[in-house]
Amino acid sequence: MSAELHAYLILIVIGFLPSEVWRWLGIALGRGLDEQSEVILWVRGVATALIAGVIARIVLIPPGALAGVPLPVRLAALAGGFLGFLLIRRSAFAGVVVGEGLLVLGALVFS
Amino acid sequence: MSVEPADPPAHVAFQVFLDGIVAAIRSVFFYVLIGNYVGLGALAHEVGFSFWWMALSTFLIWAAPAQVILVSTLSTAALFEVALAVTLSSVRFLPMVAAILPTMRRAGVRQRDLILPMHLTAISVWVEGMRLLPLMPVERRIAFYNGLGIGLMSGAVIGGAVGFVLAAKLPPLLSAALLFFTPMAILMSSARNSRTLLDGLAFALGLVVGPVVAAQKIGLDLMWTGLIAGTIAYLVHRLREARRKRAS
Numbered sequence: 559m560s561a562e563l564h565a566y567l568i569l570i571v572i573g574f575l576p577s578e579v580w581r582w583l584g585i586a587l588g589r590g591l592d593e594q595s596e597v598i599l600w601v602r603g604v605a606t607a608l609i610a611g612v613i614a615r616i617v618l619i620p621p622g623a624l625a626g627v628p629l630p631v632r633l634a635a636l637a638g639g640f641l642g643f644l645l646i647r648r649s650a651f652a653g654v655v656v657g658e659g660l661l662v663l664g665a666l667v668f669s
Numbered sequence: 670m671s672v673e674p675a676d677p678p679a680h681v682a683f684q685v686f687l688d689g690i691v692a693a694i695r696s697v698f699f700y701v702l703i704g705n706y707v708g709l710g711a712l713a714h715e716v717g718f719s720f721w722w723m724a725l726s727t728f729l730i731w732a733a734p735a736q737v738i739l740v741s742t743l744s745t746a747a748l749f750e751v752a753l754a755v756t757l758s759s760v761r762f763l764p765m766v767a768a769i770l771p772t773m774r775r776a777g778v779r780q781r782d783l784i785l786p787m788h789l790t791a792i793s794v795w796v797e798g799m800r801l802l803p804l805m806p807v808e809r810r811i812a813f814y815n816g817l818g819i820g821l822m823s824g825a826v827i828g829g830a831v832g833f834v835l836a837a838k839l840p841p842l843l844s845a846a847l848l849f850f851t852p853m854a855i856l857m858s859s860a861r862n863s864r865t866l867l868d869g870l871a872f873a874l875g876l877v878v879g880p881v882v883a884a885q886k887i888g889l890d891l892m893w894t895g896l897i898a899g900t901i902a903y904l905v906h907r908l909r910e911a912r913r914k915r916a917s
Contacts, residue, residue: 565722572748573739574729576756578788584766585780585787599906601760603871604899608757609734609859610875611882611894613852616741618880622715622836623844632849639853643860650857654704657853662846 631664674775674808682812685805689816692801698793699821701858703828705733708850710832713740715848720833727826731791734758737851738891746891754891765795772802773810782811789818797821867906874898 616624617632624632639657646652677685693699706727713723718740730736735755742751766787773786790798794817801817802810836844863869878898883890 562719565718566725568743568748569722569726569729569739572743572752573726573735573755576752577730577732577735577759577762579756580759580762581766581787581790584763584790585770585783587763587767598760598764599867600899600903601757603867603903603906604895605734605757605760606859606863606868606871607875607878607898607902608754608891608895609737609855610872610898611879611891612734612738612741612754613855614876614879615883615890616737616848616852618883619745620848621712621741622848623841624715624848626841627845627849635849636852636856640856640860643857648861650701650854650861653857653860654850654853657856658846658849661849662842665842665845 626669627661627665628668631661631668635661635664674806676777677808677812682809685809685812686816689813689818690820691816692797692813693817693820693824696793696797696817696821698797699824701854702733702793702821702825703831704850705854705858706825706828707832707835708847708854709733709736709740710829710834711836711844711847712737712832712851713829714833714836715844716740716744720830723829723833724826727822727829730755731788731822731825732759732762733825734855737855741851742891747889750889750892754895757892757895761792762790765792766790769795769798769802769814772798773807773814775807778811786811786814786818789815789822791818791821793821794818865906866909867902870905871899871902874902 617636618629620627620632635657638660639653642656643650643653646656676682710723713726718726726736726739730739735758738754738758739751742754746754769790770783770787773783794814797817798814802814805813832847832850836847839847859868859872863872875894875898879890879894882893882897887893
């Protein structure tokens with residue numbers, strides 16, 4: 559099988575189906591599902607932690623060009639962006655701008 | 670005896686669909702999605718996926734967290750683990766679809782008319798839909814929601830395409846900045862959406878537990894990170910709720 563076909567097969571089997579199945583269940587089960595039920599709350603905690611784990615991985619073991627930026631700069635940019643978010647009216651836009659600014663600045667100075 | 674509302678004529682349905690697209694472009698989510706998917710498109714390029722693969726993944730999966738997991742972990746994790754992480758990240762769709770579809774159901778609506786709205790449901794579309802649908806007659810809601818969903822999805826597809834093309838052309842420093850957009854954007858949207866202790870704690874613990882678990886080299890890092898950090902956050906939430914109930 560060609561690599562390209564393989565990539566599309568993975569997209570369907572590993573990406574589309576495991577994600578879409580919850581939408582199907584949502585339409586099948588329909589009403590009467592409590593968003594505040596204990597199981598849903600626990601799953602939400604697990605899913606949120608998992609996404610955080612993915613973020614940590616991208617920052618620690620970065621892909622492509624991001625690997626050229628020193629690790630301390632990446633960590634400082636993430637922390638600085640979060641601080642910017644907290645200090646500047648909890649604005650996500652401000653947080654991203656501060657984080658990205660620190661990353662570019664740090665990369666220019668330290669590499 | 671009440672009269673059941675009939676399907677709107679085709680030209681009205683189309684107008685309502687366009688209204689949905691306009692509502693999408695006026696939504697703050699449209700711009701957040703573009704930014705998010707610019708980072709994701711750059712990521713897909715760096716990892717070696719094709720332009721069309723990236724576009725198709727947005728049409729089919731239509732869930733930024735699931736796509737980030739798929740794109741960024743395929744090269745390092747077992748397929749089974751990636752599928753598990755993707756499915757865990759998308760469980761939220763079940764209650765969302767279950768909550769939004771009843772607002773569109775009425776006598777005479779066929780199940781197949783609900784398939785597109787079901788697939789278009791993602792956090793952005795859902796939030797805007799829950800806000801806007803109750804404001805209009807029930808027979809117009811499906812067309813409007815489809816317009817809203819397709820409008821927002823278009824922003825994501827365009828963002829992904831722009832990120833993919835830019836990553837190939839920009840100097841390394843700017844491509845690094847583009848790649849950094851994904852972790853920054855997810856951190857920000859998680860911080861903004863976490864109104865409860867459970868969400869905030871789960872995210873903070875996941876950031877710390879993730880690298881610790883990875884360093885143990887026991888495999889299935891993502892699953893263990895989610896289970897350990899998520900369960901601790903859930904238990905802390907339970908304890909606090911119990912204490913609050915006893916106090917009151």
